[in-house]
Amino acid sequence: MRQIPLALLAPPAHSFDNFLPGANAEALAYLLGLMPADPPVLLWGPTGAGKTHLLQALAERWHAAGQRVAWYDADTPLPWELPAHDSLLLLDDCQRFDAGQQHAAFALFVASAGQGYTVVATADAPAVDLRVREDLRTRLGWGPSFQLSPLREAEMRAALRREADRRGLLLGDEVLDYLLTRFERNLKGLMALLERLDEFAMANKRALTLPLLKAMLADQPVEKFEPDPNL
Template sequence: GYTVVATADAPAVDLPVREDLRTRLGWGPSFALQPLREAEMRAVLRREADRRGLLLGDEVLSYLLTRFERNLKGLMALLERLDEFAMSAKRALTLPLLKAMLADQALEEKIDSDPKL
């Protein structure tokens, strides 16, 4: 047999689909997913930093969680860019390094958007 995973913003019984499909989807287990709380988001980011061999301090982690959208995909991409920036600069992952990366990125975006620069 095959495993089927379906996602929706409502339980299967409430979906506007054909009745036969609704009953087939409704027979299996259904789980409501909730956004991660701050402590869980911190744990996920710290675990990813550990996996990469990065020392992610509380100061940097707090900055990431208070200054950026709480979108895990975006935060993971930001952590990846920060890892690459720290390696290219041969510096530890610190708040000043994060701010330097963001300033560098803002300058690049400004140059890209204004051909006169």
């Protein structure tokens, strides 16, 4: 277990305010109304559908309300301890848990039952299809379950433009089209690529252009590509 540090909640934190629901409005509405001691919730879907974003948004919201939050994932070292007081327990990417972590996750469910804790978990498939121990699968599937779908292209464009605006970047159609046609439409991956491009542009003191993007991807000096006429 690790307590969610306040640094995680500093900008650019993933929050409900910057989550684009797309087809996931039902899951978003349920999480916004989540209360202590509610039944466990499972959010499932492919990478890039916003599962971890929603967990971090919950962490921010519950922190702001003075609630405790504990986070467990495949990178959280054992042992996993249950917080001393009623808390929000977040289990991210349960399909990645090894045998020891699966045992620990099940133990959290058992120890927290009826004690005022709330569990929200994520996975890449519904509980019935998860390759985890049977008792953990049963607990994950006990409460509400929501399938999350990736954003459609128009929604993904809006999300990337909003992040570029937040960074003070001018994200032109040429660069955006290149990102969406040459790379997997995985918002998490595209956001990471945009962050990398932002850092590359700052290091080279250049505007965000397609030649700059190609220079970064080719790992070549910017000078070998067409210079930016705006600078």
